Amino acid sequence: MNNSKNLLSNTKSLVLLGVFIALGAILMLIEIPYPPVPFLKFDLSELIVLLTVEVFGLVPAIIVAAAKSIVNIMLGMSATPMHIGSITAFIASTTMACLYVLVKKYLSGTTVVNKSLRFLLVITGFSSILTLCNYLFITPIYFGGLWFTDVIGWATLESFIPGLPFDLGYGAAIAFVYLPFNAIKGLLVLGIYEMIAPRLLVALQKILKNLKLSPVVSE
Secondary structure (H helix, E strand, C coil): CHHHHHHHHCHHHHHHHHHHHHHHHHHHHCCEECCCCCCCEECCCHHHHHHHHHHHCHHHHHHHHHHHHHHHHHCCCCCCHHHHHHHHHHHHHHHHHHHHHHHHHHCCCCCHHHHHHHHHHHHHHHHHHHHHHHHHHHHHHHCCCCCHHHCCCCCCHHHHCCCCCCCCCHHHHHHHHHHHHHHHHHHHHHHHHHHHHHHHHHHHHHHHHHHCCCCCCCC
16 A cells, blocks of 8 residues: 555656556557447456556556546547546446455455455446446436436337337346357456466566555465
């Protein structure tokens, strides 16, 4: 936690944090379509948020999550009603970071079993929380409302995936669409992060020595 407290008093660490924010904003621009639901897209900006967790701690990671979403709005890349796309990105990044820190606190080992359990718990929590948020307000805002009560009477699976031979009510449709989408997103982010983080952290260790900082969460 000392890293978080000293962050604002260290110019070099602020510069590094700014680099993380820029990288996160850039990754938000690189979107991967989700074929079953054309308007849903993956982005991998949570990778930078997780890296910030390792280097500076949770609070700076949340700052990065907020800043990259604000930059996305300022660049005019948020075309959704009430900027709900950028707000959702902030919620997703913050949720991923908090779950990652919480789960790793109790499952910090590097064995295959521990890593697999971390994956399972983080992905389950991430997909559940984001699906609930989509049910309550994210999807309603996207559809022009404010709260789930504004759309629950007419939004069905047909609203997400036209042409299917069956239909589902609002709640079931949200679960059908968003649970697998968020689970796949969580798996992509964590899988890629586990592959690239060790090498990146080794490189960053050299920078951190110059900044007189050290990673908050050990691998």
